[in-house]
Amino acid sequence: MESEVVTLREGADPEGFRAAVRSLIAGHVLPNRVTWQTAGTPTLFDAPALPEAPAIILPRELAELVRIVVCHRAPQRHGLLYALIWRIHNGERALLEVHSDPLVHRLAMMEKSVRRDLHKMHAFVRFRRVPGIPEERYVAWFEPEHFIVEEVAPFFVERFRGLHWSILTPVGSLYWDGHTLHRGGPGSREDIPAADGIEAGWSTYYAATFNPARLNRAAMQREMPRKYWRNMPETNLIPGLVRNARSRVEALMDKAPAPARKKDPVKAVAARNGGDPKTLSQLNAIITASEPFVKGGTHAVLGEGPLHPAIAFVGEQPGDQEDLQGRPFVGPAGKMLDAAMEEAGIDRSKSYLTNAVKHFKYEQRGKRRLHQKPTVGEVRHYRWWLEKELQLVQPKLIVALGATAVLALAGKALPIARFRGPAQFDGHAGFITVHPSYLLRIPDAAEKRKAYAAFVADLKKARTLAASLHAA
DSSP states (O other), X not given: OOOEEEEEOSSOOHHHHHHHHHHHHHTTOOGGGEEEEEOOXXXXXXOOOOOOOOOOOOOHHHXXXXXXXXTSOOTTHHHHHHHHHHHHHTTOTTGGGOTTSHHHHHHHHHHHHHHHHHHHHHHHOOEEEOTTSSSOOEEEEOOOSSSOHHHHHHHHHHHTTTSOEEEEETTEEEXXXXXXXXXXXXXXXGGSOOOOHHHHHHHHHHHHHOOGGGOOHHHHHHHSOGGGGGGOGGGGXXXXXXXXXXHHHHHHHHHSOOOOOOOOHHHHHHHHTTSSOOSHHHHHHHHHHSOOOSTTOOSOOOOBSOSSOSEEEEESOOOHHHHHHTSSSOSHHHXXXXXXXXXXXXXXXXXXXXXXXXXXXXXXXXXXEEEOOOOXXXXXXXXXXXXXXXXXXXXXXXXXXXXXXXHHHHSSOOOHHHHOEEEXXXXXXXXXXXXXXXXXXXXXXXXXXXXXXXXXHHHHHHHHHHHHHHHO
């Protein structure tokens, strides 16, 4: 059986390719029986007539892939695309999802290359005004890597609709007269006028906005490859800007005013509320008098328990029941903690319980108040209260219940799964475990029992650690 020869025009030719595919599919022509070739290059946009054939239904993702990859410069692009279309049309409907398939992977890389070229053309086209004519007209020169001129046309029409402009490239040209887009053959760089005032203004703006403190040569060349430099006026400035970057940074640093010292939040709040607290009662009075810093917060929920306990438990923030009753850990999570403490041999009445955030953050939904996780900024705002509170309570061991408590105590986020167990919080003995509310959210009963047993085991380890510290 002889091969079918399909001749397309030079360049992308998406219309010719679609017509050829319809004809080949209608004739049940296998991909390995097709020879793809291009005609001469009279112009980029002359499309040869092809036989009519019924339309075929293909997935939208495939149509998008074809639209982009036909713009690729590789001569084998049409054969690769037809092989993909043949396989999908003949039963492999999910083929595009098989990223490990060699054909799918190769076409995906080709698509990525074309899209990168489109992005570069969007970013790096520079217009110059045509001199010597009464109306304003602008011309630009660009050297694309692939046959993307037709594909990129709508972007420039939309962006510069009110101007008269031309974009010339080695593979075709575009002309916009303010109303109609005209297409033509390859252009020449010699047809571009000399540099104008607009180009000089752009160069001045680029130099003024160049930030020497953020110079990253590798990133600069990734975003602006050297092959585009000769057609971009600002690139003449880059060597000098790079060379002088260090001295400019040093000059800016010399002129910069000394940074203002941040106010100590403990001293600032304490000063407004009677001075630095010396007792837990004085601190609680300051907390109670302070405005809530979280959405929905009404009044502070204070810590509860004796001074100098063996263990202090720190949770995230009060919940709905805690806010209503004014006590920490009295809601569902608190009941879970009570049960685990009892199994671990820890007496709640002899422990200190508090939260990193002192107000209930919530969002009103009808009659319900839905808990909202505090942000990092909110946790930091409340941190001074927690530090002063623990300084006055003086526990032997601090148990962090959950990620928010860890953030407040350690000053940084630490993954619970990795750091679960004994810890140090600013030189103080600590222990990291999950928050009891985590156990309540586990849907599977068996997994919940397993997680609860691990939580009880953590509390037993914490009790043993606290006893050893107390003995020491």
